[in-house]
Amino acid sequence: MKVILKVWRQNNAESQGAFETYPVDNVSEDMSFFEMMDMLNDQLVLDEKTPIAFDHDCREGICGTCGLFINGRAHGKIRGITTCQLHMRSFEDGETIIVEPWRAKAFPVIRDLIVERTSFDRIMEAGGYVSVKTGGTPDANAIPIAKRNADEAMDAASCIGCAACVATCKNSSAMLFVAAKVSHLSLLPQGQPERNERALNMIEAMDEEGFGNCTNTGACEIECPKEISISHIGRLNREFLKASLKG
Amino acid sequence: MLNNKIPSGPLAEKWTHHKFSSKLVNPSNKRKYDIIIVGTGLAGASAAASLAELGYNVQAFSYHESPRRAHSIAAQGGINAAKNYPNDSDSIYRLFYDTIKGGDYRSREANVYRLAEVSNNIIDQCVAQGIPFAREYGGLLDNRSFGGAQVSRTFYARGQTGQQLLLGAYSALVRQMNRGQVKFHPRHEMLDLVLIDGEAKGIVTRNLITGEIQSHSANAVVLATGGYGNAFFLSTNAMASNATAAWRAHKKGAFFANPCITQIHPTCIPVASGHQSKLTLMSESLRNDGRVWVPKKKGDKRHPSEITEDERDYYLERLYPSFGNLVPRDVASRRAKEMCDLGHGVGETGLAVFLDFADAIERMGKDVVVQKYGNLFDMYKQITGEDPYEIPMRIYPAVHYTMGGLWVDYNLMSTIPGLYILGEANFSDHGANRLGASALMQGLADGYFILPYTIGDYLSGKLGEVVSIENEAFSKTESDVKNRINNLISINGNRTVDDIHKELGLILWENVGMARNKSGLEKAIDSIPKLKDEFWSNVKVTGVADELNPELEKAGRVADFLELGELMARDALNREESCGGHFREEHQTEENEAKRNDKDFSFVAAWEHKGNNLPAELHKEKLIFENVELTTRSYK
Ligand SMILES: Cc1cc2nc3c(=O)[nH]c(=O)nc-3n(C[C@H](O)[C@H](O)[C@H](O)COP(=O)(O)OP(=O)(O)OC[C@H]3O[C@@H](n4cnc5c(N)ncnc54)[C@H](O)[C@@H]3O)c2cc1C
Ligand code: SF4
Ligand code: FES
Numbered sequence: 001m002k003v004i005l006k007v008w009r010q011n012n013a014e015s016q017g018a019f020e021t022y023p024v025d026n027v028s029e030d031m032s033f034f035e036m037m038d039m040l041n042d043q044l045v046l047d048e049k050t051p052i053a054f055d056h057d058c059r060e061g062i063c064g065t066c067g068l069f070i071n072g073r074a075h076g077k078i079r080g081i082t083t084c085q086l087h088m089r090s091f092e093d094g095e096t097i098i099v100e101p102w103r104a105k106a107f108p109v110i111r112d113l114i115v116e117r118t119s120f121d122r123i124m125e126a127g128g129y130v131s132v133k134t135g136g137t138p139d140a141n142a143i144p145i146a147k148r149n150a151d152e153a154m155d156a157a158s159c160i161g162c163a164a165c166v167a168t169c170k171n172s173s174a175m176l177f178v179a180a181k182v183s184h185l186s187l188l189p190q191g192q193p194e195r196n197e198r199a200l201n202m203i204e205a206m207d208e209e210g211f212g213n214c215t216n217t218g219a220c221e222i223e224c225p226k227e228i229s230i231s232h233i234g235r236l237n238r239e240f241l242k243a244s245l246k247g
Numbered sequence: 248m249l250n251n252k253i254p255s256g257p258l259a260e261k262w263t264h265h266k267f268s269s270k271l272v273n274p275s276n277k278r279k280y281d282i283i284i285v286g287t288g289l290a291g292a293s294a295a296a297s298l299a300e301l302g303y304n305v306q307a308f309s310y311h312e313s314p315r316r317a318h319s320i321a322a323q324g325g326i327n328a329a330k331n332y333p334n335d336s337d338s339i340y341r342l343f344y345d346t347i348k349g350g351d352y353r354s355r356e357a358n359v360y361r362l363a364e365v366s367n368n369i370i371d372q373c374v375a376q377g378i379p380f381a382r383e384y385g386g387l388l389d390n391r392s393f394g395g396a397q398v399s400r401t402f403y404a405r406g407q408t409g410q411q412l413l414l415g416a417y418s419a420l421v422r423q424m425n426r427g428q429v430k431f432h433p434r435h436e437m438l439d440l441v442l443i444d445g446e447a448k449g450i451v452t453r454n455l456i457t458g459e460i461q462s463h464s465a466n467a468v469v470l471a472t473g474g475y476g477n478a479f480f481l482s483t484n485a486m487a488s489n490a491t492a493a494w495r496a497h498k499k500g501a502f503f504a505n506p507c508i509t510q511i512h513p514t515c516i517p518v519a520s521g522h523q524s525k526l527t528l529m530s531e532s533l534r535n536d537g538r539v540w541v542p543k544k545k546g547d548k549r550h551p552s553e554i555t556e557d558e559r560d561y562y563l564e565r566l567y568p569s570f571g572n573l574v575p576r577d578v579a580s581r582r583a584k585e586m587c588d589l590g591h592g593v594g595e596t597g598l599a600v601f602l603d604f605a606d607a608i609e610r611m612g613k614d615v616v617v618q619k620y621g622n623l624f625d626m627y628k629q630i631t632g633e634d635p636y637e638i639p640m641r642i643y644p645a646v647h648y649t650m651g652g653l654w655v656d657y658n659l660m661s662t663i664p665g666l667y668i669l670g671e672a673n674f675s676d677h678g679a680n681r682l683g684a685s686a687l688m689q690g691l692a693d694g695y696f697i698l699p700y701t702i703g704d705y706l707s708g709k710l711g712e713v714v715s716i717e718n719e720a721f722s723k724t725e726s727d728v729k730n731r732i733n734n735l736i737s738i739n740g741n742r743t744v745d746d747i748h749k750e751l752g753l754i755l756w757e758n759v760g761m762a763r764n765k766s767g768l769e770k771a772i773d774s775i776p777k778l779k780d781e782f783w784s785n786v787k788v789t790g791v792a793d794e795l796n797p798e799l800e801k802a803g804r805v806a807d808f809l810e811l812g813e814l815m816a817r818d819a820l821n822r823e824e825s826c827g828g829h830f831r832e833e834h835q836t837e838e839n840e841a842k843r844n845d846k847d848f849s850f851v852a853a854w855e856h857k858g859n860n861l862p863a864e865l866h867k868e869k870l871i872f873e874n875v876e877l878t879t880r881s882y883k
Binding site: 012028030031032034035036038039042044045046048049050051053055056057058059060061062063064065080081085087089110111114116117118120121124125126128129130131132133134135137138139140141143144145146147150151153154157158160161184185188190191 | 293296297300311312313314315316317318320321330332368370371372373374375376377378379380381382383384385386387388404405407409410411414417418419421422424425431433456485486487519520522523524525527625626629630632695696699741743745746787789790794795797798
């Protein structure tokens with residue numbers, strides 16, 4: 001099959017970007033989207049042109065490195081997967097595909113389709129942990145946890161930090177990402193001692209990084225490749241309110 | 248000359264005695280030391296956090312944008328520990344024994360025993376961090392079984408165990424970053440090691456965004472940079488996984504141990520096209536409930552549903568009645584290859600076998616199967632377009648893990664004083680074959696519970712040592728690094744980096760893959776250096792050095808794979824026996840099982856770099872077994 005790519009090219013954060021068009025021939029349906037991009041990039045190299053920069057690593061939907069806006073949808077139109085899990089069989093022969101980076105104030109473009117997401121690490125630094133040191137911990141089975149809670153915590157913990165939720169949100173809010181972490185830890189006994197500070201500090205860090213406010217549009221839940229439920233945002237709001245009241 | 252520093256005394260007491268007799272650094276002096284840690288996967292992140300908690304100043308580096316992106320995140324199946332929660336007669340000794348035996352008696356007793364000993368602490372640590380391991384209805388932890396063991400000792404978090412463990416180590420690490428005790432340098436690639444008076448005192452890095460070359464000094468350097476499976480181009484490793492840090496250290500004097508011993512994982516999604524960029528693992532845990540089979544008739548291309556029970560060969564159950572589908576990886580992989588070579592392979596290419604869940608779905612119900620393996624089944628469907636609830640999966644072995652790596656002593660120190668190697672990057676405790684769910688265990692053991700105890704022994708002797716990047720060793724190394732980069736860019740030939748990498752991968756897969764023989768290895772030893780010459784005269788790297796340049800990044804890594812690839816072949820040629828993942832066709836039993844030669848090859852092969860274009864020199868570390876009897880592995 002054949003596709004026409006319209007790709008956002010931008011040299012660095014300061015420069016102006018623009019779309020460029022690349023027809024790609026000899027695409028096989030079994031190729032992943034990135035394998036199609038690899039093929040295009042190899043050709044660009046041989047033609048003495050600069051290949052398109054995009055972030056990726058595991059190529060199996062778990063590292064959270066990849067993330068493209070494809071035809072206006074974060075990670076493309078298929079629900080529950082990352083960009084690297086997209087296959088060409090999901091596109092039509094001859095289709096024009098528009099490819100853009102995540103766009104948000106808190107994610108400056110590094111080059112082309114690569115953005116800087118270290119703001120997520122800084123939010124985590126503000127409280128995305130249980131303060132335990134290495135060693136001296138009790139036997140693992142000394143802390144029984146209801147399976148229901150453990151499972152729900154695991155649902156939240158499966159966030160891969162890809163930032164599709166931010167990219168797709170009209171307010172560029174990082175609430176789903178923060179909610180996933182706060183929810184994961186507040187569902188578990190290990191997370192209780194620091195429960196209040198965690199909610200307050202992570203929200204504060206999020207605001208400082210320039211992410212927008214959540215207006216409950218629900219777009220994030222739809223585009224999240226790990227299908228993290230928006231109900232976690234509800235829990236985060238309650239945690240935040242409770243913690244604020246305690247001062 | 249190789250001193251492995253294994254403590255004397257009874258096996259079960261060695262580690263305790265060693266900890267006691269190692270020198271300590273006084274708590275108030277720890278802040279006087281700088282430690283560089285390259286790599287923040289499971290091994291590096293756990294080490295960085297633990298050392299920072301003790302009070303050392305840690306500088307951590309990763310080419311990733313965040314520690315959470317490391318390849319460790321992809322581990323699916325689980326992590327072993329000798330907790331014996333299921334009451335099925337597990338113990339530290341049994342985990343030790345299974346690991347030594349599973350590794351085909353090519354690892355050190357003392358290291359493996361220590362690994363089993365600290366395994367339980369790892370689970371306690373992870374639970375305390377809030378890792379949501381799978382639980383039973385009563386609220387206690389659940390276990391599953393994995394290949395190579397007859398007890399259930401594997402802890403898991405759905406099919407995302409590596410993710411959860413890495414996020415746990417990452418959370419401990421960000422906590423120390425927040426305290427300022429760890430300075431993390433994202434998107435910084437280590438391109439060389441700096442030695443002062445023969446000891447590791449720093450590194451030179453390239454900032455992957457600006458291209459800036461920088462020196463960093465410290466009192467000790469730790470590499471936790473992962474394995475080198477991507478030498479084969481196609482593997483289950485993440486795309487950027489590479490051997491550069493280890494290989495650069497090797498060229499500065501760190502011996503490389505057992506480079507030929509690599510693990511080919513039996514259950515991966517088969518190659519579909521020539522454009523394939525990586526292979527996807529289907530967790531080994533699937534072999535708990537899936538049944539492996541091929542059609543009895545050669546070249547039988549019928550739809551699997553048309554092939555009746557008596558026309559199927561469940562060859563693992565037939566050949567290994569007691570372990571069945573749960574034989575260790577090396578055995579399962581080799582048998583799959585053999586079935587395909589004999590013409591029983593399935594799918595378009597004939598390079599695949601079936602992994603069938605029909606019985607499991609009937610026995611447990613679809614709901615349970617969905618709960619246990621749902622995400623893996625979805626992943627399979629997304630990649631192949633086929634629904635494994637309806638039609639058996641097609642699987643084939645793929646390069647997965649490297650048991651070889653930089654040689655380390657019992658303290659995890661390499662042959663360069665002050666240089667420590669952790670995780671998959673060291674030659675490890677897995678001997679000739681790693682058992683499933685043991686890499687996560689080893690990486691975290693190294694980082695949380697071994698290095699923090701052993702590094703003090705070296706550092707205590709360095710109190711007051713001041714290392715500065717003003718030392719000329721740094722400027723010299725920086726200029727070597729820059730020259731190399733400029734060379735790569737100036738070649739401007741006709742072949743892309745990937746093109747040459749794919750050719751190397753094929754040479755390795757065909758000759759240094761699942762089955763090796765003398766003539767194939769000699770062919771590889773002849774053709775790899777030629778390909779290396781081709782690379783250095785005809786590769787094309789576009790762009791410039793002082794900007795983000797992914798082609799340049801790849802080129803530097805492939806240049807190192809080309810040299811390492813040759814050493815892998817040399818090591819394989821030298822090892823005239825079959826053991827674990829290293830199968831020499833000349834050395835097999837009548838039943839096509841691996842035939843070890845304990846008399847002549849019960850050693851770790853540690854290779855010393857002697858200069859560019861000179862053959863590496865082999866040093867042998869004899870493996871001494873005082874506790875286990877060397878038997879022929881049997882999983883019948
Ligand atoms: C698909 C898959 C599934 C697996 N499943 C399991 C399982 O279920 N159970 C199990 O026990 N094991 C499993 N393994 C194996 C296990 O995941 C790995 O062996 C282990 O995670 C390696 O951890 P590590 O910390 O040593 O290295 P990695 O996680 O590979 O980390 C390497 C780090 O080093 C950095 N780095 C490397 N080179 C440089 C450089 N030059 N400069 C700067 N930084 C550098 C990287 O950025 C990264 O931070 C699996 C492996 C794969 C591929
Ligand atoms: S919540 Fe979902 S979309 Fe947002 S970072 Fe996590 S995985 Fe990505
Ligand atoms: S590349 Fe890892 S999630 Fe896409």
